[in-house]
Structures are given as C-alpha cells and as structure tokens.
Amino acid sequence: MSRRVSSKWKKTAALLKDSNLSDYVPETVRMSNVSLRTLLKKYEMVYIKPVAGSFGIGVMRVKRTEEGYQFQVKERVRSFKDFDNMYRSILKNTNKKNYLVQKGIHLLKHNGRRFDLRVMAQYAPNRRWETTGIIGRVAAKNKIVTNFHSGGTIVTANRLLSGHTDAVEEKLTSLSKLGVTAGKAMQRAFPGVYVIGLDVALDKSLRPWILEVNTSPDPYIFRKHPKKSMFRKIMRYAKSYPKSRA
Numbered sequence: 001m002s003r004r005v006s007s008k009w010k011k012t013a014a015l016l017k018d019s020n021l022s023d024y025v026p027e028t029v030r031m032s033n034v035s036l037r038t039l040l041k042k043y044e045m046v047y048i049k050p051v052a053g054s055f056g057i058g059v060m061r062v063k064r065t066e067e068g069y070q071f072q073v074k075e076r077v078r079s080f081k082d083f084d085n086m087y088r089s090i091l092k093n094t095n096k097k098n099y100l101v102q103k104g105i106h107l108l109k110h111n112g113r114r115f116d117l118r119v120m121a122q123y124a125p126n127r128r129w130e131t132t133g134i135i136g137r138v139a140a141k142n143k144i145v146t147n148f149h150s151g152g153t154i155v156t157a158n159r160l161l162s163g164h165t166d167a168v169e170e171k172l173t174s175l176s177k178l179g180v181t182a183g184k185a186m187q188r189a190f191p192g193v194y195v196i197g198l199d200v201a202l203d204k205s206l207r208p209w210i211l212e213v214n215t216s217p218d219p220y221i222f223r224k225h226p227k228k229s230m231f232r233k234i235m236r237y238a239k240s241y242p243k244s245r246a
C-alpha cells in the first residue's frame, strides 16, 4: 500500500520547498477575497480548486477582462464588472470548501481542446524511483479540466506533442526525470508514499508546470496506451511496494 495525502495544499507546499521543483510549480496560495484579488492583479488568469478535491470537481477558471472579471465552472461562463460581486458568486459555487488559487497556465490544445499530461512515477522493486508511464488527457469541448471523470479523453503523449514540437522524445525524457525528482521529494516529505501521478501542463513554449501531485493516481488510464508493457509494469510495481515505510 502507498500512503495517500489528500491535501493539495500540503503537497504543493512540499514541492515549493524543494529547490529542484519549485520552478515548475505555478504560484499557489490559499484562497481568500484578498489573495484571489492579488493573484488576479499579477496574472490575467488563475485557477481555483478545492484543497481536498479530485476528478476536476469544483475547479474554476477566473480571469480579468476589459470590462471586469469572468469565471467559468464546467461550461458556464459568468461575467462581472465588480470583483466583490464575482467573489460572492464564486463562494456560492465552493460549497463552503477550502480553496487554493493558482496562476493559470494556458494549456496547449489538440483539435481545439485543452490538454495536459499525466506522469506516473513509482518506487520500483529495486528501491529506486522510476517514471513508468506518461499519457495525455484531452478536455471535453469548452471544458477547463482534462480529467477523465469530467469527460476528458486519453490520448498518447506522443500524438499530442507531435502537433507542437519535433523534439517529442527529448520532452518525454525530461518529463520522466521530473517524475523521478518529484517522487523522491514527495517520499521525503511524506514517508510511505510509493507512487505519484503528476498533472503536468505545458505552456506554449512547452515549459512544464506541475499543477498537482496525486498520491493515489488511477493506473487504469494506462490501459489505453498502445504499448501494453507500460500498464503491465505499472501493475507489477504497484504490487511490490514495501510493507514498512522506506
């Protein structure tokens, strides 16, 4: 069994503390009226998400516009002239949950739909961290989240990246390294963690950004990968995690 850490805030704080990883994490703070206002002054677009969320549920995209502000939940976009009015309306959608605000990354698109990548890294039977799979997730039309459980589709990273660069293999190699570095850092911060799934966004310069670390990532999305040995290895490693904490 691998330990599960549910607080996005604790996991993000662990990444930010690590000098090898902090550059890859978009600025993230706890949400309040003031912190959302502050980040929206700094960035024209931000994401807000529940500290303890998953499956893309409750995630919103907030932006500054010429006329004021806008936020989107699911496919619905609402516009406001005034920040406080918008904030009140956002709170009606948060179900009293704690939220984070994060600098928004303009995700690359595939056939007009946003996509990001899932990087799976595991503590291997040889007691070293290894990236065992990378796969792409494409958002449903007009959606702001790529999660499979919110209507996203699984597409190979190769297919998604080849529309944006000739250096696909180099990109995948550096993402694999990022997975290993993040795995080690998470295990250091949270002993008993043997698997992580990074949600990685690429911006238009193809720079990777870690949007979140999952400590209980769904292995089954890798069943869709044409390279069958990938899913087999993921499942084999999943059965081999140490009983006691490493």
Ligand SMILES: Nc1ncnc2c1ncn2[C@@H]1O[C@H](COP(=O)(O)OP(=O)(O)O)[C@@H](O)[C@H]1O
Pocket (backbone or CB within 6 Å): 026, 046, 047, 049, 053, 054, 055, 056, 057, 059, 102, 103, 104, 105, 106, 107, 116, 144, 145, 146, 147, 199, 201, 211, 212
């Ligand atoms: N800062 C961000 N910039 C752009 N897209 C984001 C950002 N944060 C989240 N997203 C989108 O929303 C999805 C869900 O957010 P995530 O933080 O992974 O929460 P969840 O636990 O619900 O999966 C991401 O996979 C990504 O598509």
Ligand SMILES: [Mg+2]
Pocket (backbone or CB within 6 Å): 055, 056, 199, 212
């Ligand atoms: Mg996620």
